Amino acid sequence: MFWQKDIETISRSALEELQLKRLKQTVGLAYKNIPFYKEQFSKLNLKPNDITSLKDVPKLPFTTREDLRENYPFGMLAVPKEQVVRLHTSSGTTGKPKAIFFSKKDVDRAAELIARCLIMTGVKKDDVLQNMMTYGLFTGALVMHYGAEKVGVLVIPAGPGNTKRQIALMQDFKTTTLHLTPSYALYLAGVMNNEGLDPKDFSLRRAYMGSEPYSEETRKKIEKFFKIDVYNSYGLSEMNGPGVAFECTEKNGMHLWEDNFIMEIINPETGERMPEGEEGELVLTTLYREAMPILRYRTRDIAMIIPGKCKCGRTHRRISRIIGRTDDMIIVRGVNIFPQQIERVLMGIKAVAQNYQIVLESYDLMTIRVEISKELFDGKVEHLVNLQSEITEKLRAEILVKPKVELLEPGTLPVSEGKTTRVIDKRTL
Amino acid sequence: MDKLRQLSIFSENKPGRLRKITKVLAEEGVNILAINIASSNGFGVIKFIVDKFEPAYQKLKQKGFTVSLNEVLAIELTDRPGGLFEVAALLSKKRINIENAYVLILESRKKAFLIADVKDVEKAKKLLEHENLRFYREEGPKKKKNARRVK
Numbered sequence: 243m244f245w246q247k248d249i250e251t252i253s254r255s256a257l258e259e260l261q262l263k264r265l266k267q268t269v270g271l272a273y274k275n276i277p278f279y280k281e282q283f284s285k286l287n288l289k290p291n292d293i294t295s296l297k298d299v300p301k302l303p304f305t306t307r308e309d310l311r312e313n314y315p316f317g318m319l320a321v322p323k324e325q326v327v328r329l330h331t332s333s334g335t336t337g338k339p340k341a342i343f344f345s346k347k348d349v350d351r352a353a354e355l356i357a358r359c360l361i362m363t364g365v366k367k368d369d370v371l372q373n374m375m376t377y378g379l380f381t382g383a384l385v386m387h388y389g390a391e392k393v394g395v396l397v398i399p400a401g402p403g404n405t406k407r408q409i410a411l412m413q414d415f416k417t418t419t420l421h422l423t424p425s426y427a428l429y430l431a432g433v434m435n436n437e438g439l440d441p442k443d444f445s446l447r448r449a450y451m452g453s454e455p456y457s458e459e460t461r462k463k464i465e466k467f468f469k470i471d472v473y474n475s476y477g478l479s480e481m482n483g484p485g486v487a488f489e490c491t492e493k494n495g496m497h498l499w500e501d502n503f504i505m506e507i508i509n510p511e512t513g514e515r516m517p518e519g520e521e522g523e524l525v526l527t528t529l530y531r532e533a534m535p536i537l538r539y540r541t542r543d544i545a546m547i548i549p550g551k552c553k554c555g556r557t558h559r560r561i562s563r564i565i566g567r568t569d570d571m572i573i574v575r576g577v578n579i580f581p582q583q584i585e586r587v588l589m590g591i592k593a594v595a596q597n598y599q600i601v602l603e604s605y606d607l608m609t610i611r612v613e614i615s616k617e618l619f620d621g622k623v624e625h626l627v628n629l630q631s632e633i634t635e636k637l638r639a640e641i642l643v644k645p646k647v648e649l650l651e652p653g654t655l656p657v658s659e660g661k662t663t664r665v666i667d668k669r670t671l
Numbered sequence: 672m673d674k675l676r677q678l679s680i681f682s683e684n685k686p687g688r689l690r691k692i693t694k695v696l697a698e699e700g701v702n703i704l705a706i707n708i709a710s711s712n713g714f715g716v717i718k719f720i721v722d723k724f725e726p727a728y729q730k731l732k733q734k735g736f737t738v739s740l741n742e743v744l745a746i747e748l749t750d751r752p753g754g755l756f757e758v759a760a761l762l763s764k765k766r767i768n769i770e771n772a773y774v775l776i777l778e779s780r781k782k783a784f785l786i787a788d789v790k791d792v793e794k795a796k797k798l799l800e801h802e803n804l805r806f807y808r809e810e811g812p813k814k815k816k817n818a819r820r821v822k
Contacts, residue, residue, distance in 0.1 A: 614681065614737065616737045619679075619737045619739050620679075620741065621679025621739040621740075621741050621788075622679075622770070623709045623715075623716045626716070627711050627712060630712055648683075648714075649683075649712075649713065650683060651681060651683060651735075651736070651737055654683070
């Protein structure tokens, strides 16, 4: 089952020809319309005409999230604002998020890529998709939504949480397909199990899990409980959101749509390209995006390109599961969070010391443990309770997820040297 | 001067904290006269009235505890029905709000004091100046046969 069979099974040589053609157009567009890129190019003494083959890609400058942040809000736009119809944002390490703009064509193209993914995993018009990702500024829900509508399935825009209602929706509307994070899938399974609900009484056939890295064991666990097929989904807001790479029915790596993105695996320290089969940082270049083309974006996700052909017949190469990150970003309920964001909020509150810890207890629960300041303790419980509320509210406003805040005596936490001691992830994904 | 302080110690709400704190006080030879624990959302504040505030405060601080010393109202109660009512009525009349309260019993069935945390202790004391109340003082209660006016 193919959505666009010709392009999905295109020969490698034709694909590379197409990539080169689109790359030249993208580079030209970026150079002409985005001052940031023009500057980067002149620093390297580079001109768009210097890109004559795919081998020239490494000549192009990288784009990092700092670049996006520094050019917030409109600095990375390649088209006039009037042509832009959608904005999505994604958390940054500092106060400002990253802004990603879509033209009408961009929105439609993102939907086409999703459509490929859905048809690839057996979806038909009579399927019912329950979209449990967060709607709003995040790409996770809306991009899947538009793609699913394009295919013609019934989309239930449930959003996350409110599990009782999710279950009722699944039963009442005979949901066949779920789109959710792996941590929510585990949570949902737990709730259904406790309620004595048998997945056999539901109409579920498949689930797409993404937004958070998770293991093969977790996939099998979910498949076993729900009696469905679980497919891994990869995406990032800067590259439209979900739909960048997706598993086919072989479930052996995610096909990355190479007609839309040039992918590279690099050594994060040196920037050197890694060969197929070796781990490194995934770098992506957009080939069709018109509102905001991005060249060689450092995703900070670590993965590898799986060598060899896939039995499904698609010629777009596969990437492995995301093995890790090159930074300390964590993902809670599908939302990207940087410990630096938490640190910054805490720094602005006098009554707390700088020592804190993030504990990811379960899908639902993120606890921030904070040491209070000895000097500012005045003996009053109400002040402490107010402090706790203040911290909770300020954190929630910053990271967009409401944490539980634990106040600790100074000296309780180990003095943190690096990133690893700050975050304790108990979720076993 | 009629003044009574209390020690407040911040503590996580888990077993062993009270033990640790009272051990320090015991080793320092400090006698605990009254205790009150208020907890909320995973933490608590333990308040003590002791006989030697300075050494207790310094030692606890030295041992790394998060401790504060603040003044409270300490009003003598008469040990009979209506005893507390009378004081409560008076505080209410003066619009003095009690934020936290517990009792200090000195001589069992003979003398008890209402320990009250109020927002502004000085103001409260002024308001109660001419009332017929007896207060506890850290130097020890005054041994008087008659009710005396409070300064």
